[in-house]
Structure formats: C-alpha cells, structure tokens
Amino acid sequence: MSQSTEHSSSTISGIDVMRGVGAKPSKPFWADAWDRVLHRWGARLGIAWIALIAFFAIFAPFVASGLPLWTVHYELLPDGSRGPELAAWSPLWQGLSAIDVALFVGCILGVPWVALPNRVLGGLARSHRIGILIAAAIQMTLTILIADAIGHWLASPEATGSSASLAEMLPEEPIWVVSTAIALLIGAAMLWLPTFSSVGGRIVLMLLVAALSTVVASERFDPPLSNYDRYIDRGLTGEYENIWTIVPWSSSQARTTFYLLPPLTTVSEELPEAKGTSFGDRSFIMGTDSVGQDVLSQMLHACRLSISIGLVSTGISVFIGIVVGSLMGYFGGWVDLVLSRVVEIFMAIPVLFLLIVAAAVLPRNTYMMMVIIGCVSWTLSARFIRAEFLKMRAQDFVQAAKAAGLPLRSVLFKHMLPNGITPVLVQASFAIAAAILAEATLSFLGLGPDGQASWGKLLASATGSTGTFNWWLAIFPGFAIFLTVLAYNLLGEAFRDAIDPKLRKAAH
Numbered sequence: 001m002s003q004s005t006e007h008s009s010s011t012i013s014g015i016d017v018m019r020g021v022g023a024k025p026s027k028p029f030w031a032d033a034w035d036r037v038l039h040r041w042g043a044r045l046g047i048a049w050i051a052l053i054a055f056f057a058i059f060a061p062f063v064a065s066g067l068p069l070w071t072v073h074y075e076l077l078p079d080g081s082r083g084p085e086l087a088a089w090s091p092l093w094q095g096l097s098a099i100d101v102a103l104f105v106g107c108i109l110g111v112p113w114v115a116l117p118n119r120v121l122g123g124l125a126r127s128h129r130i131g132i133l134i135a136a137a138i139q140m141t142l143t144i145l146i147a148d149a150i151g152h153w154l155a156s157p158e159a160t161g162s163s164a165s166l167a168e169m170l171p172e173e174p175i176w177v178v179s180t181a182i183a184l185l186i187g188a189a190m191l192w193l194p195t196f197s198s199v200g201g202r203i204v205l206m207l208l209v210a211a212l213s214t215v216v217a218s219e220r221f222d223p224p225l226s227n228y229d230r231y232i233d234r235g236l237t238g239e240y241e242n243i244w245t246i247v248p249w250s251s252s253q254a255r256t257t258f259y260l261l262p263p264l265t266t267v268s269e270e271l272p273e274a275k276g277t278s279f280g281d282r283s284f285i286m287g288t289d290s291v292g293q294d295v296l297s298q299m300l301h302a303c304r305l306s307i308s309i310g311l312v313s314t315g316i317s318v319f320i321g322i323v324v325g326s327l328m329g330y331f332g333g334w335v336d337l338v339l340s341r342v343v344e345i346f347m348a349i350p351v352l353f354l355l356i357v358a359a360a361v362l363p364r365n366t367y368m369m370m371v372i373i374g375c376v377s378w379t380l381s382a383r384f385i386r387a388e389f390l391k392m393r394a395q396d397f398v399q400a401a402k403a404a405g406l407p408l409r410s411v412l413f414k415h416m417l418p419n420g421i422t423p424v425l426v427q428a429s430f431a432i433a434a435a436i437l438a439e440a441t442l443s444f445l446g447l448g449p450d451g452q453a454s455w456g457k458l459l460a461s462a463t464g465s466t467g468t469f470n471w472w473l474a475i476f477p478g479f480a481i482f483l484t485v486l487a488y489n490l491l492g493e494a495f496r497d498a499i500d501p502k503l504r505k506a507a508h
Helices: 002-010 014-019 029-038 041-063 098-115 126-154 174-192 199-219 228-237 295-331 333-347 351-361 366-376 379-392 396-403 408-420 422-444 455-460 472-499 501-507
Strands: 070-076 082-089 240-243
Touching (some): 029 472, 041 098, 041 472, 098 126, 098 199, 126 174, 126 199, 174 199, 228 240, 295 333, 295 366, 295 379, 295 408, 295 422, 295 455, 295 472, 333 379, 351 366, 379 408, 379 422, 396 408, 422 455, 422 472
Antiparallel strands (some): 070 240
C-alpha cells in the first residue's frame, strides 16, 4: 500500500506538466553562463590565478616593503643600552603613494559593498553594485592622477618661467585647492553615468567620492623619500626597534653587495658581520637581480603593472569599439563605409612597433602605454558590435523603441547594446592577455615604464652583460607571464563556449 502511494505521489499528469508543476525555474542568461564557466577546471584555475595576481596588485606595498610596518625610536645611553622611548610611527604607511592608499581604501570598502546580500542593501542587485564601484574607482583614479600632475607642474619653476614656483605665489596649501577643483569637475562629468536612477543619489555618490579623492590626493601628494638603509643600520645599533613585513625588501631597494644572488641565499652568507642579527637572518627567496634588488619583491610589485595595463587598455579599446561599431551597424550606408575604412587603417597599424616608436619620442610611463594599446586595439570589438547591430536593427524591439520616440542614445546603448555585447566581453578576455604580453615584450626590450618593476624587465636581465645565464631570472618571471596569459585565455574560451547557442542546445 505504501509503495503504491509513494509511486502515485511521485507521478504527475500531463495537465500538471503543462502548468509547469515540478519544473525548475530557469536561470538568467549570465547566471547560467557563469555556472557553465565554473564547471570547467581550467576556468577555475584561471580565475584563482587572476585573483592571486589582483590581490598582490593591491597589497604588494604592504606585503613586500623595505620600510618597517612599525618603528619605535629609543634613546641610546652612553653604555650602549636603550633608554626611554622617544617616538613611534609607521614608516611603511608614511611611504605609501596616493594610488597605494586609494587601492587599499577601495578594497576595504568595495569588497563588503559587493559581497553583502541584496536584501541588506535594499534589494540593490550585485551587478548594479559592481557598476557603481567601477564608476567610483574611475572617478577617484582620474582625480588623483590629474591632481598629482597639475600639482607637480605648479611646484616646478617651469610653470612661471622664473626661479620661483607658482605654488609659492599661491595661498597656503595649493594642492588642496587643486585637488578639490579637479574632484568636483570630474565628479560633475561622472553624473551622466546611470549609477543611481535618481539624480540625488548620483550627486551624493559623486560628493562622497570627490571628498575621499581630495583627502587622498592632498595628503599623499609628496610622500617622503624612502631611506631603507636608515632603518636597517639604526636597527642594528639598537636605536630603532622595527617590525618588518612578510617580505622585508622593496622592489627598488638595491645593494651592490647582493649582486646576482641565487634563490634562498641569506644576508649573513654575503655579509658575515651581520651574522647573529635579525638583518643577517633575512633571505632572498627568489634571489636578486643584476643590481642587487630582491626578485620576489619585484615579482609581487609587477602584478599591479600587468593587471592595470591589461584592464585599462582593454577598457579603452572596448569603449571605442562599442561606440564606433554601434554607429556602423545601426546606420549602415555611407557611415558604415567611411568607418569601415577607418577600422581597416587601424587594423594595419602594428601595435608593437608603434609602442617602440612611442617609447622613443614620448614619456615612458604606464599611462601612455595604456592609451596607445587601447587606442589601436579596438578594431575587433568594433567589428563584433557592427555585426550584432546589423542583425538587431530590423528586429521588433528596436523598431518599437524607435516608434516610441526614444532618443538615439537610448536605442543604441540601452536597448541594443545589452543584447549584442556578449561577443565583445568574451573577446575582451583575450585582449587583456594580448595587452599583458605586449607590455612584457616592451619591457623585455628595455622600453617599458621607467622606475617600475616588470616581469619583462626581470626576464631581460636573465642574461647579463657577460653572457652568463641566471636561471632564476628567467624561470620566475617567465612562468608568471605564461600563467597569466594562459589564465585569461582559458577564461575567455570558457566564456565563449558557455554563451555558444549550439553548445548550450547540445548540453540540453
């Protein structure tokens, strides 16, 4: 009796099937695509490696630094013993740049903002929150960079053409005035982004980010110069008591005594007089390079250069490609013909040779490299968007939007773009890998950004001027470049397969 009852309860009629009884609700498109990506082990490993690179890109100044986390200054008595405490401070915190502080604060505030459940934040979707965080990050970064550039120009004699700088002629603390003005101007320009549906919400967000940007840019305008040897030498005499980071070396900290040391070499092996001290117990886990700089510290600090080059340059190229491709696909005709010739011209430009020429005639910094890569590599995104818009412009929902009298901006970017951007997002993953590879190649040739740690620069120093091959300078940065490019390619392939309608239909 019980078996028949159990059997009858587990069966449903045809009418119930038509009503949807027992059917599982379907997932949204992107949620289903993300689940398919996570089912692939290659994509999981790629995401884990990218997350590790992103972590060190943000926290490398805290993990690897030649400045102590905390220092206590004691008075030295005539007999060499310690006297009373004179002062205590954090040299590492004082030596952080404005970008270092902005990344740290953004991570501390951004992770809970994205991770909290929707119900805690009034039903605000996680994707919407990520968009708000990206907009705030763009506003803060632009404010800091522009305020820093203008502030240093004002502080230079070239601003007035005389021996006195313009900053000396202005009221006290001109950097605060400059930072506030730049923050408000950029914030006003960011109000057009649909971060919140109400204008009041956008204004509140803009003012909060502007205030935080002003404080960071002003307080970290000129961090003090890093005197690494001071803390080491006074720590050996007992005048300073230092608490060091996990990797107690900075990427720019060099000593000729530690020239080309292999991995796992300790300081006391090269400096016998340091034996028995905390400084002598330090080790170079990945060895040193040709100028005595710690390789592990450079590897960690280079994560920021690689991931920022990839993300920013790809963001610029995707933005340009979306604008140009949408105009080509929507209007067609002579607009498509003219812009197609422009796309072909940019496709014929070799990116690597252009970067080499630009490095010879323009300032060699990260931002110039980002702009050049982004402004040249947008053609593939434009072609993808053009193809999608050509298919969609005759569909019913587009014709209905036009018949309703919606402006062109709304038709293109609010109705058509969300339905045609999928191939571009997949291609962006491959573009990030290509940008990282271009930066590594340029740094390998000695034309990378000045004063910044780079995997390509480390790789180039594997063979010294004497022709000796230093294996640790080839293996560690070489594997980092290989694994990073491979991770983005695996992630891109997983997304491409997840959104492929043929594969999705075969899976069902």
